[in-house]
Amino acid sequence: MTPLSSVFTDALPLTPEAVAAEQSIEEERARIAHDLHDDLGGDFVSIKMAVAQLRKGLEQAGTASDMLNERLAQIDTRVDAALASMHRLIDDLRPAMLDFGIVAAMEWHASEFTRQCGLPCSFTSDISGTDSEADSEADSDADSDADLEGDSDAGSNITLAPHRAMSLFRIFSEALTNAARHAHASQVKAHLTLDGAQLQLTIEDDGTGISAQALQNPQSRGLRGMRHRVLTLGGTLMQQAPTTASGTRLCVRIPLL
Structure with a gap:
């Protein structure tokens, strides 16, 4: 990693x-x-x-x-x-779509990406959540406590501040754009989960992968943009070994708060 x-x-x-x-x-x-x-x-x-x-x-x-x-x-x-x-x-x-929560927004964007680019993209998540502070006030104190404990079981709920949800959405969008423009992939898979008090977004494609030259290129605006947004959220952006023979697997981790 x-x-x-x-x-x-x-x-x-x-x-x-x-x-x-x-x-x-x-x-x-x-x-x-x-x-x-x-x-x-x-x-x-x-x-x-x-x-x-x-x-x-x-x-x-x-x-x-x-x-x-x-x-x-x-x-x-x-x-x-x-x-x-x-x-x-x-x-x-x-x-x-962010008005309906980060999970709904990412599901919608994956569908739109597939429709517009012709590159199949599947998005899965074992959590649900909104980016509305008003919605979070409606939750019970017990529910809020359970959310922050970070139970990653299916059905876990999260609440993100609007600016954090927007930044995470832009990271997801940029990763898909990179896959469409440079990866020569036949499919993209993304998964959003809750790990403790952190959100983890994994995006993987079966394309040509990211070359060492591209990683070291200061003009790689896509990666630089993602990295900048991750830093503003106090998180990390990492490259992992893909589950396929080739391709790229990116892992984004950001704290909920």
């Missing part, structure tokens, strides 16, 4: 200020995502409703023409495209 941080020359622990700055960035991303959804999304929906009302009014007045109908259809199509772009931006800032 090889710690990936050791291959980078700048593998130094992040200062509390740097960690706080990273948390602030994630919180700002979440705020912008919500603002886009509530404000800009509402405006686009209003435009679509106005176009539909205008089309209906023209038809009732008998003043509709092929040219006007075509122009209205073009406006409607452009608004739909703008809405789709807005939703992609929102998902890049903070995927809405």
Whole structure:
């Protein structure tokens, strides 16, 4: 098991200020995502409703023409495209599925990854959890105590702070992106489990593996990005021997708190 941080020359622990700055960035991303959804999304929906009302009014007045109908259809199509772009931006800032918890978000992302990339990705977990502090307040004290004890049996529950859930999700996403771009794999498997007071995420593919040159390359942005996020969470990122003849197996461990 090889710690990936050791291959980078700048593998130094992040200062509390740097960690706080990273948390602030994630919180700002979440705020912008919500603002886009509530404000800009509402405006686009209003435009679509106005176009539909205008089309209906023209038809009732008998003043509709092929040219006007075509122009209205073009406006409607452009608004739909703008809405789709807005939703992609929102998902890049903070995927809405995180509102349902880190496990649900990773399940969704694995499915979307398979659909979009054509590379089969299976995600499994023996835990469930949310990233909502409000949800955690609704749990009983006994349940909360049991969560933090870290029972890894099926059905264990966890609660992650929103910025920690977002960072873990981005690590997972970057690992899948690397597998699709560089690994030449035929499948990817990921598993999320609870080990004591730490979350452990394992991502494995059956591709060509990570070369020593790639590990030592300071321009390997994917690994550097994952490592940086892991450090902000006070965790570790390690490369393990894959269970197949070739491929890559990454193990991410982060504390719950």
